Each structure stands twice: as C-alpha cells, then as structure tokens.
Amino acid sequence: ISVLFTSFKMNTNALLHIEPNWSPLFTGEKVTFICDSQEGNNADWVYSFRWNSQEFINYRPANRFTLPSLTTRYSGEYQCAAYQKIRPNVIRESNKVSLSVSVTNRAVVTLQHDWPEIYSGETITLTCGIEEGGGSEWEYEWRTPDYYTPPNPRGSVMTSSVRGDYSCKGRLKDGASTTEWSDAFTVKTSAKPKAQLRKDSPVAGRVTLTCSVGSGWKYYWYKHNKTSEPLKPGAYVLLQRGSISPSGGGVYWCRGGRGAPVYYTEYSHPVGKELNFTNRAVVTLQHDWPEIYSGETITLTCGIEEGGGSEWEYEWRTPDYYTPPNPRGSMMTSSVRGDYSCKGRLKDGGSTTEWSDAFTVKTSGMSVFIFNLVVCTERRVRFIVSSVCLTGTHVHAGYGWKYFWYKDEKTSEPLKPGDDVLLQSGSFSPSGGGVYWCRGGRGDPVYYTEYSGDVILVSSVHPVTGGHSVTLGCMLRTKDLLHNVDFYKNAKLLPNGVGGELLISAVTKSDEGFYKCRGRNSPPGLETLTSAESWLSVEHPEEAASSSVFLVPLVVGLVSGVLLIILLLLILRCYRKSKDI
Incomplete structure (x- = not known):
C-alpha cells in the first residue's frame, strides 16, 4: 500500500505539491x-x-516537471x-514530499x-509472475483447462501440453494483498x-547424414532398427550439430528430442549408407494414358526412390483389400476407383519404408459415341467408299489404341487384313458392300471401347477443286435416310441443307472445315443422331490441272498402246490368211 504525505517547515516559503494528489500510486502511472x-510572479x-537530497533538475525556468511512467525506483x-x-x-x-510507488499487482503467465x-504430449513449464514485483512472500494459485490448484509457494506448474487456457493469481502470504486473475495463456499443440x-x-569417400527438426533440438541416431539403443559417439564422427559421418554401412535413422523429461519426435525415414536409397515408396502408373476407363485393367508399380531391388518385398493398401508383403513390386487391378498406396520392406527385416503417398485412380464411363465412322466418296475416276475410325471426346488418338473392324453385325469376328485395304492407322477401304462397325482396344487383357455410332457423313475423300460443286450426304449405317437433317461446319449450323443433302456449288477455300450432320431416325423425330466430323479440303484449279495434265498423257498412252496392240493383231491375222491361200 502506498503512503503519500506532505511535510512543511515553518521557515520555508515555497510549496511543492503533486498531481494527481492521491494514494496509492502504481507503476505505469504519470x-x-x-x-x-x-x-510575486512565478x-x-x-x-x-x-x-532524496540530490539535485536532478537545476535552474530551469519552468516550475513543474512530469514523470510519464512511474516505476518503483522513483519512490x-x-x-x-x-x-x-x-x-x-x-x-x-519548499516542503518535502514522500512518494511511494507500488507495483500494479498484475499477474502474468509466461512460457519458460x-x-x-x-x-x-510435450511437457512444458508455465510460470506465474508478478509484474515488477513478486518474491518469496508470494504464493500462487492456478486455473488450468482441467483442474484448479489452491495457493502454494511454487510459482510454476508442469503440464503435459493439455490444450486450453491457463491463468494464475498471486497472494501475499500474510493475506494483505491479492492480484486479479491473469490474462489467459492459451496452449495450442501441433x-x-x-x-x-x-x-x-560422398566427399573424399566419407558420407554425411544430416538430421533436422528445428532449433533447440538434440539429435539421436539409430542403426538397423528404430527400437535399438541410440548410437554412442564412437559409432560415428560428429561433424556439426545434427550431422554425422557413420563409421560403417547399414540403415540409419534419427529423431530429435528436447525438454525434461525428453520429448521425442517421430523417427525419420531410413537411409542406407551403402545402398544409397531414401527408402521412400512411390506408386506409379505403367501406362502413359491420359484417362482410365471403367473396367479397364491397369498396372500400378511400387518403387523405392533411388533404391529398391530384389532384396525388397512390398505390401499394398487398395480401396477394397490389403496385400501382405510379397517380392512382387507391381499389382494388377481392374480400375477400382480410390486410393492405392504401398510400402517396401527389406527381406531381412532391417528396414521398412513408410506408406507411400496415395495414388488416386479415377475412372471415366464409356459413351456410345466414343468411336464414329465417316464415309468418304471419290468421284474422279470411279466410286470408292472408305471408312475412317476416329477417336471421340473420351479417347485421344494414339495412347496404345488398336482398331477392330466388323461387317454387318457388331457381334461378328473382326475383319482380317485380307478382307480390306488398310490405308492408315484406324482407316481402311472396304473390299465389298455392307454395313461396317469399328471399336478400339488396348492393354492386356484387351479393354474394348463401345462400338462406333450409327450416323455416317458422306463426303469426298480427296480435295475438291475450287469452282467445282460438292454434295454432302447424311445416312444411317443401314443405308436408310435420316429425317430433318441439319448440316454443321465448324460446329455452326448451315442453312441450306435440303432432303438429307448439302450442295456446295463453286467451292472456294473458305468452304474448307470440319463438317457433320444431325438428323432423326423417324419422321416423328423422337431420337436425334449426330455423325462424326469430317474435314473437307479444297484445292486450287492449278493444282487440279497439274493432276489432269499428268492423267491425260497416261490415258492417251494407254489408249494408244491398246490400239497398237489391236493393229498388230489384225496385221498378224491378215498375214496368216494370205499364207493359207
């Protein structure tokens, strides 16, 4: 408790007083x-x-001065x-004024x-302190997240990192003063x-292993097994804090510790000095496919980064089962959606990796329009019909796809190379009339797509000469015509389709583009069907002329040759008749 009083001398004329003139005064006040x-005038x-009888302000014109923030030393x-x-x-x-500055009696919780x-789970020490005061005359009480401690002379409390708020208050042992409860100190744990x-x-044949957690940690080293005793200094050469040079080969581990009692971190990944691997398992997909489809068989491989080999065996966690350790590092799965992870284990039991990061398998459903057929016509010399099998929006060209062709019925055996003329991958020229289908397949066992669609766009297989006309048609694979047919160029509706055909007269380069048709399979139009897109190419008349210039001599030559052969045959016949006479 502060005491503030003023004393006077009978023979003094000056008067010293303070503002504010109350008691007590506490630290921090002005x-x-x-x-x-x-x-007279001041x-x-x-x-x-x-x-305290020592001058600290001399001969100043102002008759006042201020102490902005009191501490106990100003008493x-x-x-x-x-x-x-x-x-x-x-x-x-002047008279003398006694000033006593007391502490605020404010309790504060601090982390040591x-x-x-x-x-x-880490053990920490919290301390209850009295700002600018405290000492052996004080005792303390605590409020924690799960209990209360009555007053005791110990100003700190040990706690096993229970999450929550901690507060304390101080009490003078003689009961003369008690602080308020301190602000809460919140313990958050990770x-x-x-x-x-x-x-x-390695440098000069020496390998360095470095263990790290953060500042304030001590490091413990282990060899072969995590549960073994920590290595003693004779088993390695200490290079610097957290780094050692092992004196022998094997698998090494480390962990950090701090505090009393010691709180340990999780063990690190193992590192093999001679095998040179990080012991990190990784799941990879063997195929370079951008998309996996429902029911498709894929191969996942479990590998050890910068290591692995015949000394390892593997175990797997899949969305629907677990496989115990076995020497096979890859597994076959029928594209079950979900997460796949694996871990490796040395056959001698000396090392085990952690579980790998999950590899997520996502599958897509198949659409009946995955593949489509485009029928192309050539009108220069003779009528040729060829079909091209294209990939749709769910299947990209390449990526291991093979193409299978069928005639008349989808359930029939695929056509053999002798049944058609192969033009390029996914394209062929049929050797006879009929209804054709196709589908794609890849992998082992073979995973098949849905069969191609039913709508065919009839177009020219070769570039059309500028200035000439071209007609595009739209029909079902069964050769039946569609109703209410619309034609599209580069996905934009064209206005001039009539009777299932689109006539383009006097074509120009601007007519080049991707064409498709859409129609209904019955007059009521209950179902709308769309063909695949087909590219229409236009060439300049000069290019076509060059082709004609080449064809004319060829045709003239062939005709002349035939006429010469006929003439020779006639001469030979006349000669034989003249001999008979």
Missing part, C-alpha cells in the same frame, strides 16, 4: 511535480528539484527550491521455453513432428 514560489524565478523524498532571477541569493525552499511451437534425414553426396 505524476507531475509543481513548485510554487508563493511570492516567471520571475528559476527552479531546482531534488530527489523517495522530493523537494524543490525557487531562486529569484534578479537576486539569486534569495532562495525559497523459447519454442515457436508446442507439440502434442501433431508430433517427424525428423528429416538427408544423405549428402
């Missing part, structure tokens, strides 16, 4: 000292202030003196450790960390 000469005087006895400016020997001393993060182990490239 106080102003005012010296009144009590004679501006005619200069002033000095004394603290003591204060006095001022006024000196007349024109007669410095005239001095007016300078750790940036606290982990689940998941137990894992030590990171790195193997550096």
Whole structure:
C-alpha cells in the first residue's frame, strides 16, 4: 500500500505539491511535480528539484516537471527550491514530499521455453509472475483447462501440453494483498513432428547424414532398427550439430528430442549408407494414358526412390483389400476407383519404408459415341467408299489404341487384313458392300471401347477443286435416310441443307472445315443422331490441272498402246490368211 504525505517547515516559503494528489500510486502511472514560489510572479524565478537530497533538475525556468511512467525506483523524498532571477541569493525552499510507488499487482503467465511451437504430449513449464514485483512472500494459485490448484509457494506448474487456457493469481502470504486473475495463456499443440534425414553426396569417400527438426533440438541416431539403443559417439564422427559421418554401412535413422523429461519426435525415414536409397515408396502408373476407363485393367508399380531391388518385398493398401508383403513390386487391378498406396520392406527385416503417398485412380464411363465412322466418296475416276475410325471426346488418338473392324453385325469376328485395304492407322477401304462397325482396344487383357455410332457423313475423300460443286450426304449405317437433317461446319449450323443433302456449288477455300450432320431416325423425330466430323479440303484449279495434265498423257498412252496392240493383231491375222491361200 502506498503512503503519500506532505511535510512543511515553518521557515520555508515555497510549496511543492503533486498531481494527481492521491494514494496509492502504481507503476505505469504519470505524476507531475509543481513548485510554487508563493511570492510575486512565478516567471520571475528559476527552479531546482531534488530527489532524496540530490539535485536532478537545476535552474530551469519552468516550475513543474512530469514523470510519464512511474516505476518503483522513483519512490523517495522530493523537494524543490525557487531562486529569484534578479537576486539569486534569495532562495525559497519548499516542503518535502514522500512518494511511494507500488507495483500494479498484475499477474502474468509466461512460457519458460523459447519454442515457436508446442507439440502434442510435450511437457512444458508455465510460470506465474508478478509484474515488477513478486518474491518469496508470494504464493500462487492456478486455473488450468482441467483442474484448479489452491495457493502454494511454487510459482510454476508442469503440464503435459493439455490444450486450453491457463491463468494464475498471486497472494501475499500474510493475506494483505491479492492480484486479479491473469490474462489467459492459451496452449495450442501441433501433431508430433517427424525428423528429416538427408544423405549428402560422398566427399573424399566419407558420407554425411544430416538430421533436422528445428532449433533447440538434440539429435539421436539409430542403426538397423528404430527400437535399438541410440548410437554412442564412437559409432560415428560428429561433424556439426545434427550431422554425422557413420563409421560403417547399414540403415540409419534419427529423431530429435528436447525438454525434461525428453520429448521425442517421430523417427525419420531410413537411409542406407551403402545402398544409397531414401527408402521412400512411390506408386506409379505403367501406362502413359491420359484417362482410365471403367473396367479397364491397369498396372500400378511400387518403387523405392533411388533404391529398391530384389532384396525388397512390398505390401499394398487398395480401396477394397490389403496385400501382405510379397517380392512382387507391381499389382494388377481392374480400375477400382480410390486410393492405392504401398510400402517396401527389406527381406531381412532391417528396414521398412513408410506408406507411400496415395495414388488416386479415377475412372471415366464409356459413351456410345466414343468411336464414329465417316464415309468418304471419290468421284474422279470411279466410286470408292472408305471408312475412317476416329477417336471421340473420351479417347485421344494414339495412347496404345488398336482398331477392330466388323461387317454387318457388331457381334461378328473382326475383319482380317485380307478382307480390306488398310490405308492408315484406324482407316481402311472396304473390299465389298455392307454395313461396317469399328471399336478400339488396348492393354492386356484387351479393354474394348463401345462400338462406333450409327450416323455416317458422306463426303469426298480427296480435295475438291475450287469452282467445282460438292454434295454432302447424311445416312444411317443401314443405308436408310435420316429425317430433318441439319448440316454443321465448324460446329455452326448451315442453312441450306435440303432432303438429307448439302450442295456446295463453286467451292472456294473458305468452304474448307470440319463438317457433320444431325438428323432423326423417324419422321416423328423422337431420337436425334449426330455423325462424326469430317474435314473437307479444297484445292486450287492449278493444282487440279497439274493432276489432269499428268492423267491425260497416261490415258492417251494407254489408249494408244491398246490400239497398237489391236493393229498388230489384225496385221498378224491378215498375214496368216494370205499364207493359207
């Protein structure tokens, strides 16, 4: 408790008083000292202030000064003196004022450790302190997330990192004073960390292993098994904090520890000094397919980064089952949706990897329009019909797809090479009339797509000469015509389709593009069917002329040759008749 009082001397004329003039005064508060000469104008005087009989402010014109933030060190006895400016020997001393500054009695909870993060299960020490005070005359009580402690002379509490708020208060043992409850100190915990182990490239035949967690950690090293005793200094050469050079080959682990009792991190990944692997398992897809389809068989492989080999065996976790360790590092699966992960284990039991990151298998359903047929016509010499099998929106060209062709019935055996003329991958020229189908397949066992669609766009297989006309048709694979047919160029509706055909007269380069047709399979139009897109190419007349110039001599030559052969045969016949006569 602060005591503030003013004393007077009968022979003094100056008066010293303070503002605010109340008791008690606490640390952090502001106080102003005012010296009144009590004679004439205060501006005619200069002033000095004394603290515990020592002058600390001399001959200043202002008759006041302020202490902006009190601390306990400002406690003591204060006095001022006024000196007349024109007669410095005239001095007016003031009364003495005793000032006592008390602490605020504010309790504060602090963490003894300078750790940036606290982990689940870690033991920490919290301290209850009295700001600018405290000591053996105090005792403390605590409120924690799960219990209360009555007053005791110990100012700190041990806790096993229970999440929540901690607060305390102080009480003088004689009961004369009690602080308020402190502001809550919130303990937040994170998941137990894992030590990171790195193997550096050998230098001068020496391998360096570095273990890291963060600042304030001590590191423990293990060989072969995590459950073994930590290595002693004779088993390695300590290079610097967290780094060692092992004295022998094998599989090494590390972890960090701090505090009392020691709190340990998770073990690091193992590192083999001689095998040179990080022991990190990774699941990879053997195929370079951008998309996997429902029911398709794929191959997933479990590999050990920078290592692996015949000394390893593997175990798998899949969406619907678990496989125990076996020496096969890959597995076959029928594209079950979900996450796949694996881990490796040395056959001698000396090392086990962690589970790999999950590899997520996503499958797409198949559309009946995955493949389509385009019928193309050639009108220069003779009528040729060829069909081209194209991939749709769900299947990209290439990526392991093979094409299978069928005639008349989809359930028939695929056509053999002798049944048609193969033009290019996915294209062929049929050797006879009929209804044709196609589908794609890839993988082992073969995964088949749906069969191609039913709508065919009839177009020219070769470029059309500029200035000539071309007709596009739209029909079903059964050769039946469609109703209410619309034609599209580059996905835009064309207005001039009539009777299932689109006539383009006097074509130009601007007519080039992707064409498709859409129609209904019955007059009521209950179902709309769309063909695949087909590219229409236009060539300049000069290009066509060059082709004609080449064809004319060829035709003339052939005709002349035939006429010459006929003439020779006639001469030979006449010669034989003349001999008979």
